[in-house]
Amino acid sequence: MARANLSITPRLRRQLGEWLQEDLGRGDLTTPAVRGREAEAHWRAKADGVFCGGVLMEPLLRELLGPSTQEIELRLLVPDGTPIEAGQRLLELRGPAEQLVAMERTALNLAMRLSGIATATAAFVAQLEGSGVALADTRKTTPGLRVLEKYAVRCGGGINHRMGLDDxxxxxxxxxxxxxxxxxxxxxxxxxxxxxxxxxxxxxxxxxxxxxxxxxxxxxxxxxxxxxxxxxxxxxxxxxxxxxxxxxxxxxxxxxxxxxxxxxxxxxxxxxxxxSAPMTRSSWLDLSMRFSSPG
Structure with missing residues (x-):
């Protein structure tokens, strides 16, 4: 497992809020169907790979709920940078169904993108094992996602090249x-x-x-x-x-x-x-969120 740290800066928190708002728009029109209901959900891997993106769940929930984040229980089962198998549970959630539905797409999209990069990086790093040669990324990143995509490279066992022109x-x-x-x-x-x-x-x-x-x-x-x-x-x-x-x-x-x-x-x-291959040539790693009613 490749260990990497991600600093959740004020700028990143603002971005997470903006990405949530991009999906929510003027409000989720499906809310009346689930309003007032408690639900349980879990993330499941649909393919083998390296997981990345769990570290974003707590700040995403804070941006979604504000001070009431305690309404949703979050349990991370797999740390970022961990190899995973198809069918494996990655995290568990419990809380208001309308909130779980509201954050589902944004959270999964980010995690699938980052897990794809981490998975591709890990495959390259495995080929270099024992050589003493490090694998570094480049500045060919998605605008707005550089910090996260370079974090995913570290989760896959690579190292970061310049973060920007000022490095x-x-x-x-x-x-x-x-x-x-x-x-x-x-x-x-x-x-x-x-x-x-x-x-x-x-x-x-x-x-x-x-x-x-x-x-x-x-x-x-x-x-x-x-x-x-x-x-x-x-x-x-x-x-x-x-x-x-x-x-x-x-x-x-x-x-x-x-x-x-x-x-x-x-x-x-x-x-x-x-x-740049882990970022420009990798596919998203397929993940899904499954719901159930609490017992």
Whole structure:
């Protein structure tokens, strides 16, 4: 089980409230059919995978009910990041039927999306087991869902790359062209950025990668290189980095890879593989909520 923490910030709470309101609109028209009735419900997995999203249930209920959250009893049976099997119970709820129905779709949609990402991430991480190479995500996230989708990656055993443009400086093709080259771009960023900030250079050729290491980059993102190319290039970059006086070892990252070649990339001597595949290519993990009357 991959352990990950999610901070329920005021901003996230507001988002949860907005997502609930998006579904509720002017009010659930089915409410009269169940008003005044107590109900029990549980979530069930309809496919094998890795569960993610249970941590959102309590804040979702708070946004739905306000101070009266105690009206609904919530029991999480499976922590986020846990492998699950089809048919397994994930959580149990008891409370007013109209409230359980009102939150059902929003809660399940979020959990199915996040569980799909966690499941896909876990499958990739399993292929890297024992290699010492970490799997990182990218900034190819759904607008508004970045914090949650990156949390799902951690639940699947991956690590997070930049959360945003203010985490680290990644100099890409356009930056290098407009700045006048690798050295000029790194020097400009170093001048203005806080001293703990890291500078990463995206390299599309061997010459760019070597120049980035020479210029003092903290990391080099090797974009769309084949495993065969990296086997030859990585030792040269390590050797070049070892000559940098007083500098920390450079982090070498492969990106733009084909997921089917993950094992081959892990054997090239790189430190990190970054991919958007768990977010851009994963399917939702099918979950459902089942109701019953309390005994």
């Amino acid at each position: 680290a400086a990644m100099l890409k093709e356009n930056h290098l062209a407009w700045a006048g080259g690798v050295e000029a771009a790194i020097a400009a960023v170093r001048t203005d950025a806080p001293w703990p900030a890291r500078v990463i250079v995206e390299a599309e050729t061997e010459l760019e990668a070597i120049a980035a290491v020479k210029a003092g980059a903290d990391g080099v993102l090797l974009d769309e290189f084949s495993p065969e190319e990296l086997v030859a290039l990585v030792p040269r970059l390590r050797d070049q980095a070892s000559r940098r006086r007083g500098a920390a070892p450079v982090v070498l990252e492969a990106s733009g890879i084909q997921p089917a070649a993950l094992v081959a990339y892990a054997a090239t001597g790189i430190d990190l593989i970054s991919t």
